[in-house]
Amino acid sequence: MTATTVLEPENPVDLRKTYKKVALHLLPFLFICYLFNYLDRVNVGFAKLQMLDDLHLSETVYGLGAGIFFIGYVLCGVPSNLTLYKVGARRWLTVTMILWGIFSTCLLFVTSATSFYVLRLLTGASEAGFFPGIILYFTLWFPSAERGRIIALFMSAIPISGLIGSPFSGWILKSFASGMGGLAGWQWLYLLQGLPTILLGIGLFFLLNDGIDQAKWLNENERHALKQALIDDEKNRPATVSDSFARVLRNPSVWVLGIIYFCIQCGVYSINFWLPTIIKSSGIANPMTIGWLSAIPYLAASIFMVIVGRSADAKRERRWHLAVPMLMGVVGLLIAANFASSTTVATIGLTLATMGALTGLPMFWPLSGGFLTASAAAGGLALINSLGQCAGFLSPYLVGWIKDTTHSTDLALYILAALMLLGVVLVLRIPGRVVNR
Template identity: 60%
Template sequence: MTPIYRKIALRVIPFLFICYLFNYIDRVNVGFAKLQMLEELGMSEAVYGLGAGIFFIGYLVCGIPSNLMLQKVGARRWIALMMVSWGLFSTALMFVRTPAGFYMLRLLTGAAEAGFFPGIVLYLTRWFPQARHGRVMTLFMSAIPISGVLGGPVSGWILGHFSAGQHGLSAWQWLFLLQGLPTVVLGMLVWFVLDDGAEQADWLSPGEKRALRDDLARDEAARPEGAAITFGGMIRNPVIWLLGALYFFIQSGVYGINFWLPTIIANSGHADPVAIGLLSAIPYLAAVIFMVAMGHSADRRRERRWHLVVPLALSLAGLLIAAAAQDPGVSLAGMTLATAGALTGLPLFWPLANSQLSAATAAAGFALINSCGQIAGFVSPYLIGLIKDSTGNTATALIALAAGMSIGALIVVCVPAHKTLR
């Protein structure tokens, strides 16, 4: 990495990484709260699945408007507002007593978070040319598996440490409190840490700003013919919807795993929440290693297509192994492969999508594709909850997720190939 991009990466990526780390912990900690919350509140698995999934209805509805607002008011101001809002809504889940309250707060949290991820993807394109997107996205998105490595054991510890209840609060209430408030603090820090773009960055010299502008301009000029389309043309472009469908199937696996991994581990014979938290860290640790290795390999070889197909195939195999497993160790091994493959598919997807969009359509395009993927956040957990309620196990649901991964791998080879997507 050249000095200018090393300088930018060291300034921008660590803070965004921490923000995304808490974003993902906030999004999936409901999977750990579920281990105690459902019984205390008398909720069914289907109620939990619907509450986990309804988050993405708010996310879907507000995705494109939120990203357009980021363009209008600036990244720093809008990201700060989003983080403070969803941190407060997530913390308020500690006061839930009814399914209706659970649904409402999950819906509001999803609406508040809607523009964060596509906004960050767009934000990073203002700092790094496309040839560096694989490494940059894997560094940033490694926050997802690391949130599992750290969040699982910490969530398990919170549930175990506060199991007797303290200060009138149950352990699951402490979980939402202790993991929601840090997001509010980070949102306030955004205002002081981030710049809206290179021109506002007083830590870059005039020469460095000029070099970055030149690199981004060359990057835009080298985009494949037909990438510079209008928003209306993008809506009518089948490639955009193909990318949205691909992202849907990747996210189906990711959210199915994230929301139900603690339950799958518990069903394999582990009752101690601390043990469940520690075991849940194993698949995410494997995902960190695999994700970073594949991101570097994709950039080094300047190849995107097969670097995305391989993780999806790995996740497919892992889900089938976990579905068929009778031994807890084999089940965990299968979920480790499934998690590593599915999560690695996320950062390797975005360089492919970015190559299809011009700078003029990127804001709405990223949000539209991301919104298509987030539909899976509603469908996947709710489907698994219904299947588990009707069958008493998750094997059938895991097979359904595996089928989605196979469809996703087939879609990858159907996306039109350009010189950057061999």
């Protein structure tokens, strides 16, 4: 649907302005929540710079601990999203945020590989419903034609979390390295980045509405216009969509989407969990310097992500706006692997890889509108997300095991680049008429 105005008798409503009003009301707070969501998920990448030596853990143990998060995430993704659909976003997302904030903070008490594994598993299980829940939540407010821009703005929290979190994490590790208050720097890292999540979860309960009908900050005409736009969007869906979770499970296209998302996430998590280590391996030892250098790729990605999201919505084109960033990710990983000893060239490669891989995330989700109706979205989006998040287990564990075995991350980066290239091929096999909306 491309119309910008819905008319009622003597009550014109400008949909463009209404969408902007909704976005300004929902996005800022949800953006902050997702920023801490991602920060809590990947801050182990910085914590490992000190934690492994303090606890005498290997790179393989770290890779497994970083990845085991996603076992809990995958197992709980679908049931969590179905629960959200039944009880409402406000209640369920509040529970989700408070629980994962508690478990993430408790990582400061890790003393062994086993406790590391258990807490990462619990954090992943409790966090599982947040992201797919938010994507589902957006389908209750915005039609397909508007979601590319909205999801890109929302998911720009990922690179922003790296942009802000990387220097912040480096500062914590350096400033608290002496063991202030009886806690090591990596313990302070978990504490200072986990507690805000609990507070945000409490705030979410009071600030979020379950849907259009509960939004008292919209007038009646605006609510009607938004609901009519969603109805029109449902009518315009192609015949390939699945309208129930049972049909989702039998739809091969949905499983292909899950594989594509898996390929994208392979590149994303190789960057998120190993970026500080790769920079350190190039000869940089100071945690603050590593933090600032880690911020460069995320800064570039945050800008690029929004630009591509706006372009995709303006041109109503989805496939190439996803395929091209993914190819950038492939090239960037190959550069980082081949020039790992050069800080400058490796940083350029990592920047290119981060721009491409992270931009692939928001560009992927509008594809699902060609295959899922609103009634199937709760289970379908969670299924696709869960399949993709399997990469969160494979990617860090693979890199850790290969690094312990070969004392280099090069082979792992080659493998992950190949998987992203496979994803590009699958994206371009999707008919444009199905997803270019």
